[in-house]
Amino acid sequence: MPSAFSTTPPPAAMRAQPEAGLAARFAAALRRIGLPDGPLPDGLLLLAVSGGGDSIALLHLMHGRPELRHRLAVATVDHGLRPEAAAEAAQVGRWAAALGLSHQVLKGRPGDLPAGGLQAAARALRYRLLDEAASSAGAAAILLAHNADDQAETVEMRLQRGTGHDGLGGMAPVVRRHDLPGRPLLLRPLLGFGRAELRHWLRRQALPWLEDPSNGDPRFERIRVRRTLDGDGRRERLVAAAEAARRRARERGQAADALLRRALVLSPHGDDRLSLAPLAAAGDDMACHLLRGLLSSGGTAPAHDAVARLWRGLSGGTPAVTLAGCLFHRLAGGRYLLLRERRQPLPELPITPGLATGWGDRFRLHVPDRWLPPPAADGAVPVLREFGAMSPARAARLLCGAGPAAAALRDLLQALPAPARPGLPAIYRGSRLAGLPTLPHAAGSVAGLSAADIGLSRAAVNPFRPWHWETLAAALTPDQGVACPAVRETVHPP
Structure with a gap:
């Protein structure tokens, strides 16, 4: 302090x-x-x-x-x-x-x-x-x-x-x-x-x-x-009306919270999946309410008419649409991939002992106080940055060399939807890839960095609970090849 x-x-x-x-x-x-x-x-x-x-x-x-x-x-x-x-x-x-x-x-x-x-x-x-x-x-x-x-x-x-x-x-x-x-x-x-x-x-x-x-x-x-x-009692009536309106909003928020948990699958890598069927069953008004709350988690809530247009586009099967910095990319089976719009990459974040800070609006980096980076021949400081356009095969070779471990990591990266891979959190030393902290199988690296040393948690804010947030642990497994997040509630609602 x-x-x-x-x-x-x-x-x-x-x-x-x-x-x-x-x-x-x-x-x-x-x-x-x-x-x-x-x-x-x-x-x-x-x-x-x-x-x-x-x-x-x-x-x-x-x-x-x-x-x-x-x-x-x-x-x-x-x-x-x-x-x-x-x-x-x-x-x-x-x-x-x-x-x-x-x-x-x-x-x-x-x-x-x-x-x-x-x-x-x-x-x-x-x-x-x-x-x-x-x-x-x-x-x-x-x-x-x-x-x-x-x-x-x-x-x-x-x-x-x-x-x-x-x-x-x-x-x-x-x-x-x-x-x-x-x-x-x-x-x-x-x-x-x-x-x-x-x-x-x-x-x-x-x-x-x-x-x-x-x-x-x-x-x-x-x-x-x-x-x-x-002097006319209107002040008291307005206060009572505000309390009644907030009570109705709480009830609506509880319904939206339950709907969100049915419709949204969170990923530790920042690429969430939204199913449209539960939203359609809840009706247009509740679907728009959920979407607006979800989009407000990244900043200012978008206008109601903009959210209504978004919902009409999603319901009509639009291939891709962006609103409030969030990209909706259509997947099979009536689902959409939710990604941060990447007009500008997230800034590089130097990794230093004792660092605990946010990165973008979805991740938080934690570095132990006594952690010291392994020496590098070129003296480059490790940084957290986006993975970029590197191919899965090349990334696997850099991190795991050859053999079964490299093949497993390549398959994991290929299992991620192609639009999600460039924004994957990565650790670089200079121009060299040194680790992928949300992928457990990429913990070992040629630079000696590991997910055990560098903690990166995915923060998933619930927009309908004022005290609630979640931390997602990375949980890609070789046999699944898909995001299967373990969710831990760090603060519980009343």
Whole structure:
């Protein structure tokens, strides 16, 4: 963990004591989002604290949980929009230090915020900076202070824009990152708490907070919406509607999860197989919902109409189609091969002792701390890169020489669909192939590298379970000649 997140003992005078009722509700909210004993992995919890009443309440409520206190760190984003922001961030740092918590100020680069669409751009910058800071620290989650009033305002704004059913759920209490598993979750434990009651609690605790003058500026859409929701009960109705919409979304997600497990066969090499028959039996709406969720695992979810066109193409037997960076390549028997679109190869990743990092959006490399690469005559550093256009026979000769072992490896490579072979993870030293870490039969190599030394796991994110991911072990066998992955669930859903 970086030194920026070191802690010091907190003075007892700064420890807020939550009121019994609010504290019990907050503890229940934490359990619902996976803390402290739920499915959320251990690790740092980064609190996004601006200094406003909501985030200061979150800071003290979290610090009031002794089982979590040792995992907390604080970050404040300074967008550079107001001259007072630097002093406010420094004040948050003093409050955090008084609690024995580390504090980091996150700043963007010049030009990050355009002249138009300022609030949306500032929000995107805030999430990006928090995600970068949390990821570099190995954090399990980022905790945000959005409350029930924020939820009502979000749903109202989406309604005014003509949102679909997905938008009615508002902000989710748990948001999983749509890239490599292990990236920090977004957690919102205060969605069941009103803005006024959080500030009332702060006053009773004699705890100060800061007020951002932009929170009263009617030039911003959210502030205009906030004023229309005061006094007529619509705020409470919107919060209830959002909860009902999320409940329906959870039920739909459970159905999609069950369908995904019937329709998708995962491969440790990154070449998955999708069967169309279960999707067709589930109906067009559920098929599109599953495809959109699956494609969102690689980044931004594609538009609904684009997914509908994709489903029509797959149902009609199109030979190949690409959407959201994923290539669907038709196989026999009503199945499609799912591959990463290879317009640009994945970057070469030098292999060094103690390395643990993602490679693309489907793999994670693990190297033991004490591992030392065997010496090479040319001094080349081993790198992880894509296999490329080499023939199976040549690869087998390079790795196994001649004889039965080479023939077995050649047959394994030939059994992989031809479109999948160029993207197969490979280890090279200079221009020489040194290993294929997802193929157990290619563990031995002329360079002395082996799959036992270099661990490469395939991460298969389940888009319909917020806390769930899987690690696939390589399991190609000579008698099968096809991918037969062993699946290990590393984090279980609630």
